[in-house]
Amino acid sequence: MSTLPERILGGEEGEYVVAEVHRVMLHDGNAPLIFDDMEDEDIWDPDRVTSVVDHFCPPSTVERAGFVKRLREFVKDKGISDHVEFQGICHQLMCEGRSLPGEIVAGIDSHSTTYGALGAFGVGFGASDTVEILKTGKTWFKVPETIRVDILKGSSGTDIALAMLREIEYRGNYRSLEFNDEAGLDMDARLTICNMAAETGAKAALFPPDECTSEYLSEFGIKQHRSYTTSDPERCVDVISISVDDPLAAVPHKPYNVKTVSSIEGKTIDQVFIGSCASGRISDLRDAVEVLKGRKVHPDIRLLITPASNRILNEALKEDLIRPLIKAGAVILNPSCGPCPGIDKGLLAEGERCITTQNRNYPGRMGPGEVFIANSKVCAQSAIDGVISLPGGVDET
């Protein structure tokens, strides 16, 4: 019996195949690298391309303002109508009605694995590969091996993702991950897990579509979608079981350097960031409010929060999640990549430390400081205490 990548890409494991992509995502952070190569080229199907401005959002240097201006001109020139500026992070927007189960969705970004939460074969490419895809609608793949991940227990997407990283480390490279959800996760958790699956090196990370997928897609008016069964377990190169009991944290400088939060409690920090394409969804904001409501951010800490999209920000406003965060002393940034990639706002100074819900803590990622990764509740509690800290009542959750 075949594996999912074999069925979706149309070839046998290990074989090089050429496959057609269903949709392409461009963003301002990498699109500038394709402008020259695309100058005299037509796009194979401009209606299948989404362009997002989320990295330089809004731009902080004149050079970057120039990139955004060129992207605006580029989409007009090439006939791309789905251009979204300053409305959210590309990966979140791609999961708001733009990616469907079974589709191959090619993003010009390594976190394109996120779309696997919806059962799409979300896969990232560099700029030069993206140029070829835009010209032809196709690209080559080596059909990857599959690692199956059985999620048995846990609810926080960040903790499950960190537990997975602890097990797989970078062995997902050139492979595809496939999740078997026995914990009944919500879509927010799945999006976080598929996003952070990129840190295993995985080409794609898939939750086969189920009721949770259908329910989520119906929020965007999508009533019907493709279904598929899981890979033959005997064909998976590895099967991993994940059960999360206690909150986890990745410590510098690798996302898979994972410890329990309790083992690093008390470490001083300077900044807390809740956001990035790994997080900043409504459940992360609810978790932050649960901890921060009626409390105050420690005077030595700056707490930065970015909702992942305007849609989520709107929902948060409706649920009255934003006011208690501001009252506690949080800074609400506009939906964007924010401090995570170290190119825009919220960089760390030399010797500073940040705890965050983002996906990466590589050296230099957020400037010269140190980055710890943990779930939204742990980040919120740490913002109050001024040191890495477990939220009270964690045992009951």
Added chain:
Amino acid sequence: MKRRARVFGHDITLDEIHPGTYFSLDPDRVVKGLMEGVEPGFHETVEKDDIIVAGRNFGMGSGRESGTWAMKFAGIDCVIVESFSRYMFRNCINNGIWPIEVEGILEMVEEGDMLEIDPDKGLLVLESGEEVSFKRFPHWMVNIIKSSTL
């Protein structure tokens, strides 16, 4: 081709190979960011005909191609590592840089060693004269690499 080895360790991430702050379309600016996250000032000592030698998982993390561009602008046309991230592998091919994988390369090569590399034959000659073979590239991949060379 004869090249001088510039040696790095395991798990060198793209954020170290090219920190995001150096993202630019200006080649002078891009090249200044090369390896800045692991060896500050590397761009001042790198010479044409230098190549990068590193361990496992070279280029892990981000797929930003500006890191590969920085190598290309510095004149690097070959990288020999134990293993590549999938992004770095593909980006090297598309930028005319030979992405060569050799198991245990860090034990064979020291900083500044002169190496003789023949990608067509899949042959690497170490400074000591010892010969090491590596997997040759499929023809269609060779065509992309050769047609992408500056």
